[in-house]
Amino acid sequence: xxxxxxxxxxxxxxxxxxxxxxxxxxxxxxxxxxxxxxxxxxxxxxxxxxxxxxxxxxxxxxxxxxxxxxxxxxxxxxxxxxxxxxxxxxxxxxxxxxxxxxxxxxxxxxxxxxxxxxxxxxxxxxxxxxxxxxxxxxxxxxxxxxxxxxxxxxxxxxxxxxxxxxxxxxxxxxxxxxxxxxxxxxxxxxxxxxxxxxxxxxxxxxxxxxxxxxxxxxxxxxxxxxxxxxxxxxxxxxxxxxxxxxxxxxxxxxxxxxxxxxxxxxxxxxxxxxxxxxxxxxxxxxxxxxxxxxxxxxxxxxxxxxxxxxxxxxxxxxxxxxxxxxxxxxxxxxxxxxxxxxxxxxxxxxxxxxxxxxxxxxxxxxxxxxxxxxxxxxxxxxxxxxxxxxxxxxxxxxxxxxxxxxxxxxxxxxxxxxxxxxxxxxxxxxxxxxxxxxxxxxxxxxxxxxxxxxxxxxxxxxxxxxxxxxxx
Amino acid sequence: xxxxxxxxxxxxxxxxxxxxxxxxxxxxxxxxxxxxxxxxxxxxxxxxxxxxxxxxxxxxxxxxxxxxxxxxxxxxxxxxxxxxxxxxxxxxxxxxxxxxxxxxxxxxxxxxxxxxxxxxxxxxxxxxxxxxxxxxxxxxxxxxxxxxxxxxxxxxxxxxxxxxxxxxxxxxxxxxxxxxxxxxxxxxxxxxxxxxxxxxxxxxxxxxxxxxxxxxxxxxxxxxxxxxxxxxxxxxxxxxxxxxxxxxxxxxxxxxxxxxxxxxxxxxxxxxxxxxxxxxxxxxxxxxxxxxxxxxxxxxxxxxxxxxxxxxxxxxxxxxxxxxxxxxxxxxxxxxxxxxxxxxxxxxxxxxxxxxxxx
Numbered sequence: 001x002x003x004x005x006x007x008x009x010x011x012x013x014x015x016x017x018x019x020x021x022x023x024x025x026x027x028x029x030x031x032x033x034x035x036x037x038x039x040x041x042x043x044x045x046x047x048x049x050x051x052x053x054x055x056x057x058x059x060x061x062x063x064x065x066x067x068x069x070x071x072x073x074x075x076x077x078x079x080x081x082x083x084x085x086x087x088x089x090x091x092x093x094x095x096x097x098x099x100x101x102x103x104x105x106x107x108x109x110x111x112x113x114x115x116x117x118x119x120x121x122x123x124x125x126x127x128x129x130x131x132x133x134x135x136x137x138x139x140x141x142x143x144x145x146x147x148x149x150x151x152x153x154x155x156x157x158x159x160x161x162x163x164x165x166x167x168x169x170x171x172x173x174x175x176x177x178x179x180x181x182x183x184x185x186x187x188x189x190x191x192x193x194x195x196x197x198x199x200x201x202x203x204x205x206x207x208x209x210x211x212x213x214x215x216x217x218x219x220x221x222x223x224x225x226x227x228x229x230x231x232x233x234x235x236x237x238x239x240x241x242x243x244x245x246x247x248x249x250x251x252x253x254x255x256x257x258x259x260x261x262x263x264x265x266x267x268x269x270x271x272x273x274x275x276x277x278x279x280x281x282x283x284x285x286x287x288x289x290x291x292x293x294x295x296x297x298x299x300x301x302x303x304x305x306x307x308x309x310x311x312x313x314x315x316x317x318x319x320x321x322x323x324x325x326x327x328x329x330x331x332x333x334x335x336x337x338x339x340x341x342x343x344x345x346x347x348x349x350x351x352x353x354x355x356x357x358x359x360x361x362x363x364x365x366x367x368x369x370x371x372x373x374x375x376x377x378x379x380x381x382x383x384x385x386x387x388x389x390x391x392x393x394x395x396x397x398x399x400x401x402x403x404x405x406x407x408x409x410x411x412x413x414x415x416x417x418x419x420x421x422x423x424x425x426x427x428x429x430x431x432x433x434x435x436x437x438x439x440x441x442x443x444x445x446x447x448x449x450x451x452x453x454x455x456x457x458x459x460x461x462x463x464x465x466x467x468x469x470x471x472x
Numbered sequence: 473x474x475x476x477x478x479x480x481x482x483x484x485x486x487x488x489x490x491x492x493x494x495x496x497x498x499x500x501x502x503x504x505x506x507x508x509x510x511x512x513x514x515x516x517x518x519x520x521x522x523x524x525x526x527x528x529x530x531x532x533x534x535x536x537x538x539x540x541x542x543x544x545x546x547x548x549x550x551x552x553x554x555x556x557x558x559x560x561x562x563x564x565x566x567x568x569x570x571x572x573x574x575x576x577x578x579x580x581x582x583x584x585x586x587x588x589x590x591x592x593x594x595x596x597x598x599x600x601x602x603x604x605x606x607x608x609x610x611x612x613x614x615x616x617x618x619x620x621x622x623x624x625x626x627x628x629x630x631x632x633x634x635x636x637x638x639x640x641x642x643x644x645x646x647x648x649x650x651x652x653x654x655x656x657x658x659x660x661x662x663x664x665x666x667x668x669x670x671x672x673x674x675x676x677x678x679x680x681x682x683x684x685x686x687x688x689x690x691x692x693x694x695x696x697x698x699x700x701x702x703x704x705x706x707x708x709x710x711x712x713x714x715x716x717x718x719x720x721x722x723x724x725x726x727x728x729x730x731x732x733x734x735x736x737x738x739x740x741x742x743x744x745x746x747x748x749x750x751x752x753x754x755x756x757x758x759x760x761x762x763x764x765x766x767x768x769x770x771x772x773x774x775x776x777x778x779x780x781x782x783x784x785x786x787x788x789x790x791x792x793x794x795x796x797x798x799x800x801x802x803x804x805x806x807x808x809x810x811x812x813x814x815x816x817x818x819x820x821x822x823x824x825x826x827x828x829x830x831x
Binding site: 039040042043044045048049051052053054055110112113114115117130132183186187188189383384387388390391394395397398400401402404405408409415416417420421424427 | 473476477479480481483484486487490491493494495497498499502582585586589613616617620642643644646647648650651654684687688690691773804807808810811812814815818
């Protein structure tokens with residue numbers, strides 16, 4: 001038995017080293033790429049996008065379900081986005097509250113008989129409304145499709161323009177987010193299929209008139225830890241995956257897609273738990289299967305702000321859903337795994353997800369079981385265990401602090417020294433307790449999937465931006 | 473064991489050092505910002521005297537030079553005439569222009585791009601050949617910076633170099649140049665016409681360049697482009713070129729444009745037919761109403777949609793046609809016509825047509 005424990009320990013150690021090397025490599029690539037990006041940004045170009053005759057018009061889709069409290073503010077915020085030609089498509093996904101009434105009141109909506117061209121499947125659309133005040137506003141009223149994907153599909157059907165920006169009604173976009181996101185489409189118009197941006201956490205920040213006017217760390221410790229986690233995910237990882245052509249996720253909070261590509265693949269899959277990742281993988285699969293060049297990229301500057309859960313219950317539900325979504329996507333697209341024709345996603349991205357994201361949970365559990373078994377059998381080297389745990393923690397902290405330092409040195413919206421200090425403390429918490437908690441949730445999500453209890457949608461409770469007043 | 477302890481300590485030390493660096497950077501940044509503001513405040517008066525009256529500027533300490541340069545460049549972007557020339561003259565005298573010209577030959581692509589961008593902000597005369605030379609640089613970032621600077625300087629000698637860049641392998645450079653050429657206006661038209669006419673020449677990049685050139689011609693709206701655009705609309709092999717030509721004709725107009733666009737309503741590519749309908753509406757050509765009314769029954773959704781929308785923009789004859797179409801036996805035609813009439817009624821502030829209902 002002790003031999004088994006030793007073999008498992010060695011495997012676990014090898015896995016740990018491999019994982020850390022991957023993280024370090026991703027960070028190094030991200031560091032280099034973000035430097036290039038910063039220098040390119042300093043050369044300017046936003047004014048070109050804003051005034052160029054070649055800038056394609058864009059439709060922004062705002063799905064809304066019972067958003068009476070914030071829907072008007074969301075549309076107002078979308079109106080203030082800097083972009084030459086922008087259409088706003090609000091999809092009222094069968095709300096049972098006063099969402100439509102608020103919109104009607106604010107924008108003087110009237111029902112239109114303009115026929116819609118249904119190019120991707122969605123639940124029946126009951127009515128199309130246009131505004132007497134805003135010629136570029138369209139409001140769709142549809143039957144509830146049970147998921148965001150269905151509402152987005154309806155929005156894609158109504159979108160008039162060649163580019164479609166997908167976001168949430170409760171997400172705050174930086175005013176230049178669209179200008180920055182469209183640049184890859186201008187650089188390589190035929191190949192670029194989708195562009196994602198950085199998602200940051202709005203908790204603690206001051207939001208006025210749909211804009212983040214002051215950046216600050218959240219007061220809730222749980223949200224502050226998520227700030228560090230998001231920084232690591234977006235700044236130290238996605239940039240790297242994007243630069244090697246292996247980006248596998250464009251966050252549902254913000255993404256710009258070519259409409260013809262969305263239509264070609266049939267829009268979002270309403271059966272998917274993680275519809276955002278599933279769409280990206282399907283786009284990759286679709287284009288590679290037809291041997292057509294396609295580009296899905298991450299650009300760090302289009303920043304959007306979203307609210308992070310502040311209660312453990314909400315966070316647990318969110319993370320379990322994300323993990324179930326990941327496992328489902330990996331299973332659905334298992335045919336892409338290690339297939340060179342699928343490019344870097346097939347050869348690098350998916351193996352990474354299988355081994356370190358999906359497999360990581362199992363490995364962690366194996367690690368904990370090994371510790372317990374080793375202790376019971378009396379073959380546990382306590383000194384080694386303590387040192388190894390400390391090493392793992394040190395590595396995690398070093399990586400998180402590096403991401404924080406990189407973000408701080410390159411961010412256009414720096415935070416106060418006090419907030420930075422607070423986030424630095426959170427890098428410790430992230431590695432002691434938070435990560436383990438996440439691993440446990442992911443493990444239970446995996447069990448749920450295996451038991452066929454995967455597909456449920458648990459809405460999070462939102463505080464809303466106004467619930468976090470600035471007290472500084 | 474010792475190795476693990478060593479690595480752990482190194483990692484913690486790394487984290488601590490970076491944490492310290494992040495905090496120090498933040499504090500240093502704030503201090504630097506305060507210093508910059510105070511330096512700017514101190515030099516604002518003398519700089520304004522230089523710009524407005526030509527009063528000599530005292531020697532600027534080296535540490536304060538970037539702030540003063542930034543101030544001068546901000547004024548340079550806003551001003552024209554003798555004031556702008558004084559700024560350029562001062563910066564030339566201080567050696568900024570020469571240093572930037574030297575920077576155009578730097579090994580680092582970023583230094584070359586930054587030098588080119590700086591020249592575009594100072595706008596001295598005599599640097600156009602150097603910037604034109606940079607348009608053949610291997611780095612797209614450098615070419616883009618050079619193109620923008622050439623456009624900012626606005627020297628007619630740069631037009632050829634800029635239009636050639638429409639075929640640049642980096643579409644971002646082409647986009648930048650397109651924007652700049654629109655700003656330069658009629659001076660760019662003859663070269664743009666040549667590039668557009670060469671759409672089917674088979675040369676590398678000729679097709680992409682032609683598409684962009686046609687779009688730019690549409691933005692400049694110079695009537696000299698009409699013949700080549702009609703030729704492209706009727707003869708280009710690629711539907712994208714024909715579509716762009718139809719769009720540009722809708723912006724430019726001219727006596728021959730409406731008949732050509734009406735003929736385009738019957739051409740094989742639906743993209744061209746759809747654009748032709750929109751362009752006819754943009755020209756306000758009421759004699760096209762019968763042709764548009766026929767095309768509302770086109771087999772392609774976008775063509776039907778654009779034709780109905782176009783009829784709505786063609787005054788009473790168009791509205792009358794839409795009125796007739798509301799009684800069509802084709803449900804789509806009926807609904808689309810009603811929708812356009814509804815929207816027109818909303819725009820007029822009038823009551824909605826029969827059947828319209830308030831939400």
